[in-house]
């Protein structure tokens with residue numbers, strides 16, 4: 001510790017000297033209590049408060065998001081049956097469409113958990129036809145349908161979450 005640097009004591013650990021301060025509330029914090037954010041060190045309380053601002057989802061949003069994502073993904077999987085090879089091009093569009101529908105249905109409210117659940121629900125929506133295709137292969141022989149359905153499910157799982165998360169979080 002140099003003489004010119006002021007020494008504070010951590011707000012949570014009074015016996016720990018530190019030169020770090022939260023750059024939002026100016027509270028002295030020790031390295032253990034500091035969280036490195038894109039804008040500098042912050043105390044855990046400030047980081048939590050900030051996250052709350054971003055997490056605006058209500059309990060019913062989870063129900064709505066799951067129903068919309070699973071329902072649309074299920075109907076989309078019927079479409080994939082007809083699309084065949086063109087699933088390669090259209091699955092990302094379907095995924096974006098589902099993400100946008102979820103965003104609209106929950107009134108643009110947001111939370112990471114909400115987006116994760118919506119993505120999981122969308123993948124679950126693909127399961128009925130995937131299972132059906134699997135049974136079809138079991139009893140009838142291989143057809144490419146399951147490949148396109150699988151591609152569709154994977155595309156949904158990788159696209160929806162980031163699509164929902166990507167926009168409007170700063």
Ligand SMILES: [Zn+2]
Pocket residue numbers: 022023024025026027042043044045046047
């Ligand atoms: Zn703070």
Ligand SMILES: [Zn+2]
Pocket residue numbers: 010011012013016029030031032033
């Ligand atoms: Zn501390």
